Amino acid sequence: MLAKYFKPSLLKEIAEAAGTPVYVYSKAVFLKQIASYEKAFRGVDPLFCYAMKANSSRALCALAAGGGWGADVVSGGELYRALKAGFEPGKIIFSGVGKDQAELEYALRSGILFINAESFEEVLGLERAAARLKLKAPVSLRINPDVDPHTHKYITTGKLGSKFGVTFEEAEKIYRYAAESEHLNPVGAHFHIGSQVYSAGPYALAARRLAAFMLKLAARGVGLKYADVGGGWGAREGAEMPDPAPLAAAVDGVFGGTGLKVILEPGRSVAAPSGLLLTRVVYRKRGGRKNFLIADAAMNDLIRPALYGSRHPVALVGPGRGAEKVYDIVGPVCESGDFLAEGVRLREPEAGRLLAVYSAGAYGFSMSSQYNSRPRAAEALITGARSWRLIRRRETYKDLVAAEL
Numbered sequence: 001m002l003a004k005y006f007k008p009s010l011l012k013e014i015a016e017a018a019g020t021p022v023y024v025y026s027k028a029v030f031l032k033q034i035a036s037y038e039k040a041f042r043g044v045d046p047l048f049c050y051a052m053k054a055n056s057s058r059a060l061c062a063l064a065a066g067g068g069w070g071a072d073v074v075s076g077g078e079l080y081r082a083l084k085a086g087f088e089p090g091k092i093i094f095s096g097v098g099k100d101q102a103e104l105e106y107a108l109r110s111g112i113l114f115i116n117a118e119s120f121e122e123v124l125g126l127e128r129a130a131a132r133l134k135l136k137a138p139v140s141l142r143i144n145p146d147v148d149p150h151t152h153k154y155i156t157t158g159k160l161g162s163k164f165g166v167t168f169e170e171a172e173k174i175y176r177y178a179a180e181s182e183h184l185n186p187v188g189a190h191f192h193i194g195s196q197v198y199s200a201g202p203y204a205l206a207a208r209r210l211a212a213f214m215l216k217l218a219a220r221g222v223g224l225k226y227a228d229v230g231g232g233w234g235a236r237e238g239a240e241m242p243d244p245a246p247l248a249a250a251v252d253g254v255f256g257g258t259g260l261k262v263i264l265e266p267g268r269s270v271a272a273p274s275g276l277l278l279t280r281v282v283y284r285k286r287g288g289r290k291n292f293l294i295a296d297a298a299m300n301d302l303i304r305p306a307l308y309g310s311r312h313p314v315a316l317v318g319p320g321r322g323a324e325k326v327y328d329i330v331g332p333v334c335e336s337g338d339f340l341a342e343g344v345r346l347r348e349p350e351a352g353r354l355l356a357v358y359s360a361g362a363y364g365f366s367m368s369s370q371y372n373s374r375p376r377a378a379e380a381l382i383t384g385a386r387s388w389r390l391i392r393r394r395e396t397y398k399d400l401v402a403a404e405l
């Protein structure tokens with residue numbers, strides 16, 4: 001269980017000093033998750049590109065960069081933050097279905113490893129951008145391998161009919177075009193089948209399809225260097241990442257000995273267990289047959305329960321008193337979808353008590369908003385047994401209007 005990494009005394013100290021709601025991350029857990037990938041993938045020796053969308057806080061990204069990892073970015077903004085966090089440009093890849101000309105030029109000027117393009121039109125746009133800059137753009141294609149990863153439909157991305165990638169047939173045409181172009185350099189092929197995937201089977205299937213395609217392509221004169229198998233390895237709420245060894249075996253089984261450099265883009269499995277959302281009970285109340293705890297964190301801070309039905313374990317910080325009751329933990333936002341957790345058993349937490357919402361390190365802060373004009377939460381990093389530091393200040397009311405003209 002993750003609680004052992006987040007000592008109640010430290011959490012209380014952080015809440016006192018930084019206020020609530022506050023995201024609290026553990027450096028130790030983040031590094032542990034990174035280490036488990038490195039251990040499992042020793043034989044494959046991939047380039048790990050941390051998927052910044054999971055959590056783009058500079059302090060966490062810097063930990064990944066410091067461990068020699070690259071970054072997977074999906075917007076000009078993420079590229080900017082990746083460079084600021086210290087990722088080497090030559091280890092950054094740029095994915096996403098809708099990169100515009102300005103973003104493509106920014107990526108090319110920054111000298112990133114390659115761009116994962118997702119349509120012929122995007123490749124033509126990339127070619128134009130490269131021509132303007134008088135260089136050759138390193139390009140990889142995201143291919144939709146038509147594999148079902150058996151996860152939530154919003155985060156299933158590698159089945160035909162999703163907006164992502166191109167078919168193998170289309171990819172072949174694009175690679176042939178790119179190979180002839182003065183301004184394109186086809187270097188890789190990519191798939192990402194989805195997120196919160198718990199078994200290696202779908203990866204193995206997608207990898208076999210990709211490898212067969214790459215082999216065929218090489219025989220037709222287009223040899224590629226990189227096989228990018230995306231991210232998506234799951235981490236159940238409340239738990240650390242399951243051993244990625246089966247994933248490593250599946251990838252190695254297909255690409256081992258091919259001479260291709262494998263790229264992996266993990267996000268959630270590294271960041272989710274590393275963070276929790278710390279919130280205080282504002283009020284208790286009964287509504288119908290339900291007991292509600294109204295917390296000072298809301299769906300604008302953590303939208304995952306409302307959007308994906310995710311169930312994050314919630315625990316009292318420190319010991320509880322009295323009998324256990326079942327609570328719905330909700331926020332102050334004016335929507336019935338504003339809940340952090342439903343049906344949680346807790347010992348009577350009075351107003352002012354701290355609650356820890358676990359496994360919120362990925363897609364928590366990064367998906368947060370100012371909805372209901374709520375300033376975004378602060379972020380803190382636990383750096384040692386008794387040490388922590390603020391890594392992002394809480395937004396103020398002034399921040400809410402700062403960009404308005």
Ligand code: LLP
Binds near residue numbers: 232
């Ligand atoms: N690579 C690509 C191209 C991706 O689209 C994603 C995630 C990743 C890598 C990282 O996947 P991960 O290792 O984090 O599963 N907001 C949702 C998750 C969206 C995932 C989007 N793509 C959630 O909170 O569950």
